[in-house]
Amino acid sequence: QVQLVESGGGLVRPGGSLRLSCAASGCTFSTSVMNWYRQTPGKERELVAAINSVGYVINYADSVKVRFTISRDNAKNAVYLQMNSLKPEDTAMYYCNTKRGPYTYWGQGTQVTVSP
Numbered sequence: 001q002v003q004l005v006e007s008g009g010g011l012v013r014p015g016g017s018l019r020l021s022c023a024a025s026g027c028t029f030s031t032s033v034m035n036w037y038r039q040t041p042g043k044e045r046e047l048v049a050a051i052n053s054v055g056y057v058i059n060y061a062d063s064v065k066v067r068f069t070i071s072r073d074n075a076k077n078a079v080y081l082q083m084n085s086l087k088p089e090d091t092a093m094y095y096c097n098t099k100r101g102p103y104t105y106w107g108q109g110t111q112v113t114v115s116p
Helices: none
Strands: 003-007 010-012 018-025 034-039 046-051 057-060 068-073 078-083 092-100 103-106 110-114
Touching: 003 092, 003 103, 018 034, 018 092, 018 110, 034 068, 034 078, 046 068, 046 078, 057 068
Parallel strands: 010 110
Antiparallel strands: 003 018, 018 078, 034 046, 034 092, 046 057, 068 078, 092 103, 092 110
């Protein structure tokens, strides 16, 4: 059973930084593409960033390029999202995601709120 557990969200002022973490278990983490998504009420989940199994970044959403950095540590079965220069429009629930064959797995999410 694949489990993804996000942490690191919180309340931050505009211009601030947060680092999200996602701990994975139950999967062959070192061979998995890992993704960060975010969602706000009434909107579909948006892909924020994706990283391949060996640490090459696949893509970033245009809205977060330069400000966010995705990374992973295969020894710790963890993927991270460093978020800098945060804006109010970054406020969302952030989810870790991976796919194995026909199955898609999500964590429970971690809330990020950017507000003065």
